[in-house]
Amino acid sequence: MSSESSMDWVETRCHRILDANLDRAREGLRILEEWCRFGLERADLSATCKALRQEVGSWHRPEFRQARDTTHDPGTSLSHPQERQRTDLNAVLLANCARVQEALRVIEEYGKLIEGDLSDRAKAMRYQIYVLESQLQSRDRLSRLRQARLYLVTSPHPRLLEVVEAALSAGLKLVQYRDKQQEDATRLETACRLAELCQRYGALFLVNDRVDLALACGADGVHLGQQDVPMDVARRILGPDRIVGRSTTSPEELARANAEGADYVGVGPIFATPTKPGKAAAGFDYLGYARQQAQQPFYAIGGIDVSNAAAVVAAGADRLAVVRAIMEAPDPKAATAELLQML
Numbered sequence: 001m002s003s004e005s006s007m008d009w010v011e012t013r014c015h016r017i018l019d020a021n022l023d024r025a026r027e028g029l030r031i032l033e034e035w036c037r038f039g040l041e042r043a044d045l046s047a048t049c050k051a052l053r054q055e056v057g058s059w060h061r062p063e064f065r066q067a068r069d070t071t072h073d074p075g076t077s078l079s080h081p082q083e084r085q086r087t088d089l090n091a092v093l094l095a096n097c098a099r100v101q102e103a104l105r106v107i108e109e110y111g112k113l114i115e116g117d118l119s120d121r122a123k124a125m126r127y128q129i130y131v132l133e134s135q136l137q138s139r140d141r142l143s144r145l146r147q148a149r150l151y152l153v154t155s156p157h158p159r160l161l162e163v164v165e166a167a168l169s170a171g172l173k174l175v176q177y178r179d180k181q182q183e184d185a186t187r188l189e190t191a192c193r194l195a196e197l198c199q200r201y202g203a204l205f206l207v208n209d210r211v212d213l214a215l216a217c218g219a220d221g222v223h224l225g226q227q228d229v230p231m232d233v234a235r236r237i238l239g240p241d242r243i244v245g246r247s248t249t250s251p252e253e254l255a256r257a258n259a260e261g262a263d264y265v266g267v268g269p270i271f272a273t274p275t276k277p278g279k280a281a282a283g284f285d286y287l288g289y290a291r292q293q294a295q296q297p298f299y300a301i302g303g304i305d306v307s308n309a310a311a312v313v314a315a316g317a318d319r320l321a322v323v324r325a326i327m328e329a330p331d332p333k334a335a336t337a338e339l340l341q342m343l
């Protein structure tokens, strides 16, 4: 092969790579766009995807298409088993963000050999996709939060993961890891294992009190009480896309949580409870007030179990948070199923 024809050969191969990856990026963007448009009904996000998709389209050159050789492409028949197994919406969104990012990275690298400007534009767009991904994750977390009617707050338990898994297998979608006693190293290890478990079941996972542990284990958010770090500090640490919940016991605390923009609030204790000794019950009066005034989803908490859940619902709660009702139930899966059914 002469040196010139060898250069042509490399160039044609690069064109082929660019052709495939420009198509891949556009396809991924179209998939994200459809969810923004028809799922989230977010005209702004949908317009962002469309503009990105059209920009990628404008990078495509006739010589890239001419280099296409599908019949000899050994990759067309390969498909990873995971591609056939995207079990939930979030998996589809994450997979397609990753697909676009990967394609842009390939365009960035091979584009350097063909045209520096193409490479720079692909790089800039890759950062825009990270922002889009984080916006989609945030929307996804909030919509999953809205769907979660039952909230398990854990207590220390010798078979903690087993109990939580039993509850998840009954359909639980929201878990908070609460342990005031353990050393940090153990707490972090447990938090990481719970985070992984919840992710496997498509459930949201939050950490009680500790923003640092929430960040370290990749939790979906944190639950803050009145004595914990201020909400804006938690948001600064965790970023805008994580869930931050706040405990409230009175109209004043609820007003503050509203003003701070809490993603959800705990309302209670509805009944006095040994899980929170020394904390007076806020009762049904405050529950009724929260029903009128809360600007976000609220979870009634404190002394709630299958025997009184119906009364709490009748008093205005449509979401419940429990500790002992599941953690100390003889059959946590059955208890979870029963509570879920009442909601």
Ligand SMILES: Cc1ncc(COP(=O)(O)OP(=O)(O)O)c(N)n1
Binding pocket: 151, 153, 176, 178, 208, 209, 223, 224, 225, 226, 227, 228, 246, 247, 248, 265, 266, 267, 276, 299, 301, 321
């Ligand atoms: C859902 C939910 N609501 C309230 C609380 C209580 O939080 P806090 O007042 O910070 O008390 P501790 O749980 O830290 O003892 C909660 N954890 N979850």
Ligand SMILES: Cc1ncsc1CCOP(=O)(O)O
Binding pocket: 153, 268, 269, 270, 273, 274, 275, 276, 301, 302, 303, 304, 321, 322, 323, 324, 325
């Ligand atoms: C953490 C917390 N915050 C208000 S009440 C409560 C504990 C609820 O525990 P239980 O469901 O066992 O009564």
Ligand SMILES: [Mg+2]
Binding pocket: 208, 209, 223, 224, 225, 226, 228
């Ligand atoms: Mg707390």
